[in-house]
Structures are given as structure tokens and as C-alpha cells.
Amino acid sequence: MSEVAITVDHVAQRFGSTEIFHDVTFDVKTGEVFVVLGGSGCGKSTLLKQMIGLRAPSAGHISVLGHDVVRERANVRQTIGVMFQSGALFGSMNLLDNIILPLSIFTDLPAAARAEIARVKLALVGLADAAYKMPAEISGGMAKRAAIARALALDPPVLFLDEPSAGLDPITSAGLDRLILNLRDTLGSTFVVVTHELQSILAIADRCVMLDRAARGMIALGVPKELQTQSQDATVRAFFNREPL
Template identity: 65%
Template sequence: MTEAVIRVEELAVRFGTSPPIFRHVSFEVRRGEVFIILGGSGCGKSTLLKAMIGLIEPAHGDITLLGERLAEATGDARRALLRRLGVMWQSGALFGSMTLAENVEVPLEEHTALPAEARAAVARAKLGLVGLGDAAAKLPSEISGGMAKRAGIARAMALDPPILFLDEPSAGLDPITSAGLDKLIVDIARGTGTTFVVVTHELQSILAIGDRCIMLDKAAHGMIAEGDPRKLREESTHPTVRAFFRREAA
């Protein structure tokens, strides 16, 4: 079995004295796979992602990234660990006053000593990888939503992280653009060995790109399924899982 690059054990997140968003969440993500965190609105998908990248401190449980326990990594060691993760947020989160190339260069300026010429070369290469080589000089306001998502992925890849986290990459996209983004994710995963953790509730994308998945449920305050999404669609006997994969009313 391929090595696990992420381990989540008995994770729970709550805010203040409110009931937990989720609890008893445990799973592994293997090197080079496209792993999906799915579920309905409000189930805690994005909250789980934020916990996994160190933006939210869990109430209970452990997260291990690339062999290091996140809770034990502090100071420079924590920053070095988190630099090995790339993140793309829902809208792409590009800086509006910067060109696409300048956006991709931001992590390189922050975290490397590369000269300007080398940063520009890396930015061109990353934009070329996502099909935006001819759009490097454009501003975010001059491109489509799908292009902005691709540019966000290029920026997330700037430091060559072994793990990429994507938050709702297909949200708001038309079916053709969404399918193109799905293909890009699979091509990068297969071509570079990059591990993807993708938060989404878009069923078509889940089935197109997911090697494995977990499903969170708001009512259950946690996980209700884990496995190959195609097998879950065909074989799960859990009523909520069946309803999700078969697009049935609950």
C-alpha cells in the first residue's frame, strides 16, 4: 500500500462551548492520490481542511503531515512544515492589483532567496503547467472564473509542495470549465505524484477525480463513510450516503 502522507486521528473541532462541528474523525491520505472531503453544506468540510493546514486548533485528536505531528511543530519547524503544503481557496484568492505571474511569485518572494529572474521563470513554468502560459501578464479582473481557479492552483504549486489542498475548486463554474479543471487536477496528480486533498460537494467532480473520499454529515457531527466514491455510490447502505450519491431527496 502507498505510504500515508497525512494521518488524522480522532479529530474533533468545536468553537467555544457550542456542540462539536465534528468529532471522532480518523482517516489517512496516501501519497499521490486525489482524496476528497465531501458532504452537504454545513457539515464541516472547510473547517476540517483549515484544521489540517494549521489554521484551526482542534479540540481533540492528532494530525500528522509528512511524518510530523502538527501539534508538536512550533516556531521555524512549524513554518517549514506548512511551507510544504499548497492551498487554493474557493475563489482563487488572487491579488487583484497583481498580474497572474506576480501572484504566483508571491510565495517565492516570501519564502525563497531566488532572484527576480528565477522567480519569473518559475511563475511562467507553473502557469504553463495549468494552461495559462499566455495569460501571465493579465490581471485577475481580465480573466474568467475558471482561469482564476487555475491561477490559484499555479500559485499553490509555486514552492513545489508534495500536498495540495483545494477548497471547492469547481464551485461556481459551468460544467465544461469544471470538467477541464477536473482533468487538470488528475493530470497534475498523475504526472507529478502530487497528493491532492479536495473539499467539494460537486458530485460529478467527486466521481471524476476522487481516488478515495470521506463523507462528513452535519446531523452525525462526523464521518459517515470512507472509501472509493464509485463503490460508495453503488454499494453503501447508509441512507444519507445513498441519497447524496444518487441525488435523492433525504
């Protein structure tokens, strides 16, 4: 776990005259579960969009596996899988077809092989029995798991998950956490997870960066348990110890 998978270098985001954050700098190591955390409105999802190449930073650079996310977008997209906050499953396709879609576009596998791989990915997230269900027929937790299965379709080395546990019950949430760790351990995948679910952060994160709306930037970078006990920053302490500021 030593090679750098993602580099975020002095990144800033402004919307007109409003600055969301500035000078955000960190590395994500290969095989690491790295969490981007912070309160609502601090720019977590914006930073994620920058990291996956959907939004160009106002300043600074981001690279994924050595490719600049703005200039080498096509190369980056072949190496990442993304789970969006809402799941973003295609509503006109059943779950199996949602996962087969990227396999059909990016591989020459025969149809039976694509279906077999898609079934295994669904089984991996515990949805083997729901293969032929439509996205509208499944719960929010199932949709998030199916979205993870779709993100895994091509086994990308880097996965980005936006709020995987938001709105889920503790059991489903813990199951997702276990799945992330399992995939990290068995595949050596690198995960960047955007979340503010404290239990989830403590369960899965090797390291984390904390953004803060008031500071308009990052206020902490490190191992969550160490930040919880050793941070001198009042906001970081309040966040990790669930205390009002």
C-alpha cells in the same frame, strides 16, 4: 501509493457548546487524490482549515508528512500548497507576480528564473496568455486556475484544494479535474480536495470521506464508486445517487 501522507486521528471541532464534528479519523496516502465531501454546513472547510494548520482541532491530532499541524506548523507550511475557495489571489499584483511571490520569498532563484518558472506554472493551468492580467480582470474559473498555479509555485508534495469546481461551468470544471489527475500522475503529488460536486468526485477521487451535519461526524470512508453502489447508509446513497432523503 502506500505511504501515509496525512493522518487525521479522532479529530473534533466545537464552537462553544456547538459541536461541528467529532471522532473524524482517516489516512491519506502519498500520491492519492482524497476528497472530503458532504452537504453544506457539515464542516468540510473547517476540517480543511484544521489540516492546513489554520485552526487547531478541539480534540485529536492531524499530521502532514509526519509533522503535527499544530506543534510543527512551520514544517508543515513548507510542504503544502493551498487553493482557497475564493482563489485568494492578491488583488494588487498581476497573475505572474502572484506566482512569483512565494518563489521570491522561499528560493534564491534569480529574477529571470522566477519569472520563467511562474510562466510555466501559468501555462500548466492554461493561463499563459493572462500572465499580466490583474485578478479583477479575469473570470472565476481563471482565478481558481491561477490560484492552483500559485499553490504549485514551490511544487509542494501535498496540495489542498477548497471547492475547486464550485461555480464553474462543466467544461472548465472537467479541465480542472484533468489537471489535478495530470499533476498527480506526473509529479506524484498528494491532493486533498474539498468538494460536493458529484461529477468531480467520481472523476478524480481515489478515496473519499463523507461528513454529515446530522451525524456530526464522518459517515463514510472509501472509494466513491463503491460507496455509490454498496453503501448501506441512506444519506450516502442519497448523496451519490442525487436522491432526496
